[in-house]
Amino acid sequence: MSSKAQPQPRPTTLNFITGNANKLAEVQAILADVEVSVDIDSDSGADGDGKKGQGQGQGQRQRRLVLTSRDVPAHEIQGTIEEVARDKCARAAAVVGGPVLTEDTALEFRAYGGLPGPYIKYFLQALGHEGLNNMLAAYEDKTAFAVCTFAYSAGPGHEPILFQGRTQGRIVPARGPGVFGWDAVFEYEGKTYAEMDKTEKVGDTTPPPPNVAQWRACSSPKVAIHALVGCLLTIVEPDLTSRQGAG
Numbered sequence: 001m002s003s004k005a006q007p008q009p010r011p012t013t014l015n016f017i018t019g020n021a022n023k024l025a026e027v028q029a030i031l032a033d034v035e036v037s038v039d040i041d042s043d044s045g046a047d048g049d050g051k052k053g054q055g056q057g058q059g060q061r062q063r064r065l066v067l068t069s070r071d072v073p074a075h076e077i078q079g080t081i082e083e084v085a086r087d088k089c090a091r092a093a094a095v096v097g098g099p100v101l102t103e104d105t106a107l108e109f110r111a112y113g114g115l116p117g118p119y120i121k122y123f124l125q126a127l128g129h130e131g132l133n134n135m136l137a138a139y140e141d142k143t144a145f146a147v148c149t150f151a152y153s154a155g156p157g158h159e160p161i162l163f164q165g166r167t168q169g170r171i172v173p174a175r176g177p178g179v180f181g182w183d184a185v186f187e188y189e190g191k192t193y194a195e196m197d198k199t200e201k202v203g204d205t206t207p208p209p210p211n212v213a214q215w216r217a218c219s220s221p222k223v224a225i226h227a228l229v230g231c232l233l234t235i236v237e238p239d240l241t242s243r244q245g246a247g
């Protein structure tokens, strides 16, 4: 794993690689209104239409980022959340041959030292909602962390950069429609994710913190993805490619 800085091309399209329709719907909902002010070619003064940034000063204009989606089925490796996320993103970039966005959702139980973590999908498939509750029956501590890790690679050979949202909640007997994964058993501030509408679930609307280091361990998935998009649309600083573990 190289920490060597690489220049990152600025994308206009986010190719979101996922086989999970619910995940795609949530990211689409979060990004529906993305319109980020971008400093385009401040040296040449030209924007994509070949015109000067008329009346907008310094070549500033609004640019909409296009979200596309594609499923690239692949085995996910074993490892930490970050290792799994990096590997999936790098392999997707290699298959697609261009820039990709991926996301990994983990569910950590504090009583289990962070497990099931990135393996929650397999625990959920094998045990269901009731089984997840039963796992914690012997423990007072029902604390769980929903961790969503977005990874972006500019293309084959470009080391993925990660943005992470982490939400503390607890595991409860299922409440609300059991449509999406473990939503019905993860309670945050008195409601399970399944009892919330999408807007409420994906988090607050606080703009991303201006400090890049803070972006990488944000409080909610929404802040994390907005931070990622903001980063892509403005500058992707080379030193972002050398990441320390997030939590």
Ligand SMILES: O=c1[nH]c(=O)c2ncn([C@@H]3O[C@H](COP(=O)(O)OP(=O)(O)OP(=O)(O)O)[C@@H](O)[C@H]3O)c2[nH]1
Pocket: 017, 018, 019, 020, 023, 076, 103, 104, 105, 106, 120, 121, 122, 124, 180, 181, 182, 183, 184, 193
């Ligand atoms: O209740 C939920 N609320 C969520 O917000 C959420 N996000 C993901 N999941 C589930 O957790 C596992 C993650 O695994 P995962 O990140 O590898 O996703 P995936 O394999 O389904 O799709 P992808 O890897 O093709 O993108 C899968 O079982 C997902 O269904 C969620 N469940």
Ligand SMILES: [Mg+2]
Pocket: 076
């Ligand atoms: Mg997966």
